[in-house]
Amino acid sequence: MKKKVIAIFTGNRAEYGLQFPVLKAINNHPKLEYRLIVSGAHLDKNFGNTLEEIADDGFHIDAEVKIEMDASTLEANVQAIGTGVLSIGEAIKNIQPDMMVVYADRFEGFAAVIAATQMNIPTAHIEGGDLTEGGALDDSVRHAMTKLSHLHFTTNQQASNRILGMGEEAWRVHTVGFPAIDMISEGNYATPDEIVERLKIDLNKPIVLFTQHSVTTEFNLAVKQVEPSLGALEELAKKGVQIIVTYPNNDAGGLSIIEKLETLNVYPVDNMKIYRSLGRYLYHGLLALAQDTKNRVVCVGNSSSGIKETPVFGCPTVNIGTRQKGRLRGKNVLDVDYQKESIIDAVTICIEDKDFRKKCAETDNPYYIGDAGKKIAEILAEVPLSRELICKQMTLKGEIKNGWYR
Numbered sequence: 001m002k003k004k005v006i007a008i009f010t011g012n013r014a015e016y017g018l019q020f021p022v023l024k025a026i027n028n029h030p031k032l033e034y035r036l037i038v039s040g041a042h043l044d045k046n047f048g049n050t051l052e053e054i055a056d057d058g059f060h061i062d063a064e065v066k067i068e069m070d071a072s073t074l075e076a077n078v079q080a081i082g083t084g085v086l087s088i089g090e091a092i093k094n095i096q097p098d099m100m101v102v103y104a105d106r107f108e109g110f111a112a113v114i115a116a117t118q119m120n121i122p123t124a125h126i127e128g129g130d131l132t133e134g135g136a137l138d139d140s141v142r143h144a145m146t147k148l149s150h151l152h153f154t155t156n157q158q159a160s161n162r163i164l165g166m167g168e169e170a171w172r173v174h175t176v177g178f179p180a181i182d183m184i185s186e187g188n189y190a191t192p193d194e195i196v197e198r199l200k201i202d203l204n205k206p207i208v209l210f211t212q213h214s215v216t217t218e219f220n221l222a223v224k225q226v227e228p229s230l231g232a233l234e235e236l237a238k239k240g241v242q243i244i245v246t247y248p249n250n251d252a253g254g255l256s257i258i259e260k261l262e263t264l265n266v267y268p269v270d271n272m273k274i275y276r277s278l279g280r281y282l283y284h285g286l287l288a289l290a291q292d293t294k295n296r297v298v299c300v301g302n303s304s305s306g307i308k309e310t311p312v313f314g315c316p317t318v319n320i321g322t323r324q325k326g327r328l329r330g331k332n333v334l335d336v337d338y339q340k341e342s343i344i345d346a347v348t349i350c351i352e353d354k355d356f357r358k359k360c361a362e363t364d365n366p367y368y369i370g371d372a373g374k375k376i377a378e379i380l381a382e383v384p385l386s387r388e389l390i391c392k393q394m395t396l397k398g399e400i401k402n403g404w405y406r
Contacts, residue, residue: 124150129158215322
């Protein structure tokens with residue numbers, strides 16, 4: 001029996017970590033085989049050059065697609081999308097997949113979905129329908145990717161409802177949960193002993209894991225927004241808190257944040273270490289330390305990981321600024337503005353308030369359903385490659401009933 005060929009696109013380290021369970025499930029499915037297209041920050045030394053992580057996981061890379069980009073301006077995003085469409089289109093032409101899988105709301109993935117759909121390749125979009133109202137371009141890109149795609153795999157029912165509200169046919173929309181939780185549930189992350197050995201930290205002292213990205217509609221404020229955070233971290237480090245900092249992603253404004261971080265390498269701060277990328281194995285291992293209540297671990301910054309992944313570990317989170325505004329969240333999240341003292345106060349609560357830490361340990365994860373990767377692989381295997389799949393229908397009739405469009 002001929003296997004269905006599924007092209008999977010990944011454009012950065014975080015996205016790959018989230019896609020890993022899907023890639024693994026496709027690889028293990030008897031009716032499917034994958035073709036991996038790698039691009040964006042994976043190929044950029046400024047952001048960790050994370051090809052090695054993919055190779056270490058045992059996956060074959062079928063195409064390395066260079067996207068031209070200077071990650072300091074919005075014009076660079078336009079350049080990246082334009083060159084990405086052309087380069088990814090060439091990769092698709094060579095691979096000849098039956099279907100394409102894209103993830104979330106990144107500009108690299110947007111280029112991939114444009115290329116695939118314009119070449120009549122049925123495209124599946126993971127994590128559509130989410131809501132982020134905080135000023136990033138994510139919402140606009142995510143919803144555009146939804147309207148271009150042919151199948152939708154969402155992390156929660158609210159997201160599915162939004163996609164249905166966009167006029168997508170119900171049979172195309174599948175609520176499967178958050179794929180990254182599959183991997184976490186398997187315990188595939190560093191042990192405490194490995195964390196201590198590789199990161200040289202002391203489990204008897206508090207630990208802060210920090211990542212702050214630029215807000216793309218405010219990219220010119222990226223440095224101004226990260227400065228209070230770094231000031232707070234320096235104060236906490238002076239008090240003995242161990243700070244682990246990782247680089248931001250390659251959005252506009254990202255390089256400005258990196259330049260600010262690199263000044264800390266020139267003028268080192270005791271108890272603070274900076275990494276281009278920890279990799280999924282160490283990153284989740286750090287968060288998992290929170291499962292033992294003796295370990296005082298806090299996730300700080302504005303990454304979606306602090307919203308979606310930390311509840312699995314019962315890890316307290318300090319979410320800074322507006323980037324994640326509107327997302328579903330557990331009770332482990334404290335929201336603060338770009339103010340040094342507010343950040344210090346929130347981190348202190350996460351470290352010292354035993355009642356809050358207990359609440360974090362008991363919080364539910366609104367993104368957990370289970371076996372998302374396997375569910376996605378099974379649907380990809382069974383969906384017919386038909387005219388019905390490629391020819392989308394709009395369910396909205398353009399009528400108004402009881403004050404609502406339908």
